[in-house]
Amino acid sequence: MVTDSKESEEKILKAAFSVFLRKGKAGARMQEIADEAGVNKSLLHYYFRSKDKIYLAVLKHTVENFILTIVQDLELTSDLKEIIKKLISKQINTIKENSQIFQFFMGEVWMNPDEVKNVFRETLKILDKSALLVIMERIEDAVRRKEIRKVSPFQLIVNIFSLDIFFAILSPILFEMTDFTEAERAAIVENRAEEVFNFVWESIRLRKEE
Numbered sequence: 643m644v645t646d647s648k649e650s651e652e653k654i655l656k657a658a659f660s661v662f663l664r665k666g667k668a669g670a671r672m673q674e675i676a677d678e679a680g681v682n683k684s685l686l687h688y689y690f691r692s693k694d695k696i697y698l699a700v701l702k703h704t705v706e707n708f709i710l711t712i713v714q715d716l717e718l719t720s721d722l723k724e725i726i727k728k729l730i731s732k733q734i735n736t737i738k739e740n741s742q743i744f745q746f747f748m749g750e751v752w753m754n755p756d757e758v759k760n761v762f763r764e765t766l767k768i769l770d771k772s773a774l775l776v777i778m779e780r781i782e783d784a785v786r787r788k789e790i791r792k793v794s795p796f797q798l799i800v801n802i803f804s805l806d807i808f809f810a811i812l813s814p815i816l817f818e819m820t821d822f823t824e825a826e827r828a829a830i831v832e833n834r835a836e837e838v839f840n841f842v843w844e845s846i847r848l849r850k851e852e
Contacts, residue, residue, distance in 0.1 A: 650681070650685070650689065651689055653679050653680075653681070654675070654679045654681065654685075654686060654689060654690070654696070655696075655699060655700055655703055656679075657675055657676075657678035657679035657680075658670075658675045658678075658679070658696050658697075658699075658700045659700050659703075659704065659746065660678055661674050661675050661678055662697065662700055662746065662750075663742060663745065663746045663749075666749060666750075666753055667693075667697050667750070667753065667754055668753070670693065670697075671693075672686055672687070672693055672696075675693075675696065697757075698757065698761070701750060701754075701757060701758065701761050702761050702764075702765075704743055704746055704747060705747065705758070705761045705762055705765050706765050707740075707743065708736065708740060708743045708744070708747055709762065709765050710765065711732070711736045711740075712729070712732045712733050712736050713732075713773040715728075716728055716729060716732070716773070716777075718773070718776045718777065718780060722780050722781065722783075722784045722789060722790065723843065725777065725780060726802070726839065726842060726843065727839050727843075729777070729802065730802060730805075730806060730835050730838050730839050730842070731835040731839075733802075733803070733806040733807075734806050734809070734810075734834050734835045734838070735835070737806065737807070737810045738810070738831065741810075744810060748807075748811070774799065777795075777799065778795035778796060778799065779795075781793065781795035781798055781799075782795055788848060789848065790846040790847060790848055791846055791847070791848050791849070793846050798842075798846065801842065801845075802838070802842055805838045805841070805842070806838060809834055809838075813830070813831070
């Protein structure tokens with residue numbers, strides 16, 4: 643019975659994700675979600691009560707799967723260079739392998755920022771501290787130790803995320819404006835993590851004159 647209940651919830655969440663992806667929160671209807679899941683509307687209300695509740699459940703499930711894939715196993719006590727390298731690689735690979743989740747996530751960041759922010763904050767907590775703050779502290783520590791040049795930890799994180807995320811958004815458009823072959827496009831995507839890491843590390847590494 644518990645298994646059936648869990649399977650029904652997962653089936654509904656999967657259907658709701660598809661509907662929210664197509665229509666957004668505002669355009670989605672409970673009946674459409676029920677039809678997509680192959681269940682009656684009363685069962686949908688039994689599990690989730692309202693569209694707001696099922697939306698939050700889908701958002702939480704999506705953010706957990708997407709964001710935790712990026713931050714897990716980062717080994718935040720290791721060398722900063724390795725942390726940055728692994729963070730970039732995991733971001734790009736996660737986006738590439740979960741394109742629909744990324745599409746949903748970015749759409750909701752734009753349309754429902756407050757709800758996304760709250761779920762995002764809770765998901766990123768590690769021992770009551772967000773992974774973002776831990777990484778920023780590691781950057782500050784590296785600056786103090788003169789392992790890297792003086793930089794703003796927050797600005798550095800924004801730069802890394804921007805280089806990863808906007809590549810995923812813009813590269814399909816830019817590819818259409820070039821004459822790259824499919825093999826060349828695949829190579830560019832494959833090498834993106836290394837390109838971003840080299841660019842970022844070159845911008846923060848400590849020069850001898852510093």
